[in-house]
Amino acid sequence: MLKNITGNYKIVLGSNSPRRKQFLEELGIEFTIRASNIQENYPQIYQKEEISDYIALSKANSIPIVENEILITCDTIVWNKNVALGKPKDRQEAYKMLKAMCGKEHEVISSVCIKSLNKQTIFNCITKVTFLNISDDALYYYIDNYKPYDKAGAYGIQEWIGLIGIQKIEGSYTNIVGLPTAELLSELIKFINN
Template sequence: MKIILASKSPRRIEILKKIGLKFTVRNHKHSEEHLNIKSPSAFVRICSKHKAESTVIREDELVIGADTIVYMEGKIIGKPISRESAKKMLKLLSGKKHIVYTGLTLIYKENEINGVQRTNVYFKKIEDREIYSYLEKAKYMDKAGAYAVQEEASLFIEKISGDFFNIVGFPVLLFSDLFEKVSGEKLYNVIWNR
């Protein structure tokens, strides 16, 4: 079995490399621009499904599609489109709880399975000067909610309830469960016995 990640996310690539998985990155053809889905769980489930399904799949390949969003006060918060939108996102998140959702879809042979992981994140109250300094130095444009928990924005986080890797963009335990269900193999056997 050959494993394909339908994502160019450096964070997803890094997580999969760190757990020892051998995989290939392949582009997907999915665009989220025209989706009008209010449920955060349904949104990431559908996006991850479209990403996996829009990837060219060859015989004996297992394809992984993933999508991560931030959800707060009834709004789905994706990636910022400008510095100003990043600033607005951080001001909205300041001093409050939000939820990070990641949807995963795995396709192998005739089988397709998906799941969603959610994690609660609590931000401290962020001062305007902190936001300004952060926007000057950090790389935030390719991140849902304009932050990466494992980078400079870790200074904004008061508490996390749930899966840390989900916030980074790839919930490893959910992946392991889905992998076994779709392929019939334990993920650790695939990683350690290759």
């Protein structure tokens, strides 16, 4: 449906994320995958979107592209109590992350880099999410059954925990899943036409 918006450009998704892949497919954009395998490190003085901007840009700079290709890279972090929550290393770290968000609001921040050989742009999207107070039993049930070790902040809102644990969302839902699709589409059209 939307492949005409890309004109002569070929879209390259710089990610192995099944959720990002699914979103681009559902948008109707034809693309290939060329993922980065960089370590997602960043200067410790960075905060909030500075972190996700830096990582999205690092991913973009590590993936080679050729003429007539547009590369899309993205990084998502969870920002809670002035701390960036990445992917948990184990069960206990996942529990600590989730427990710290219970009954409180946190932010999910995604940065998206759009890059061709001649230019690049980066934008970010912030969504506020409020968790209910979730019991320890429910937290461990989620961790043990869904193993959210590949997810920033130790949760996927599209999974069971999203059904039982979310009180309120302010902003883009797809951003929480891992790619702010409406914003991406708008920025991609701008990028191609300017």
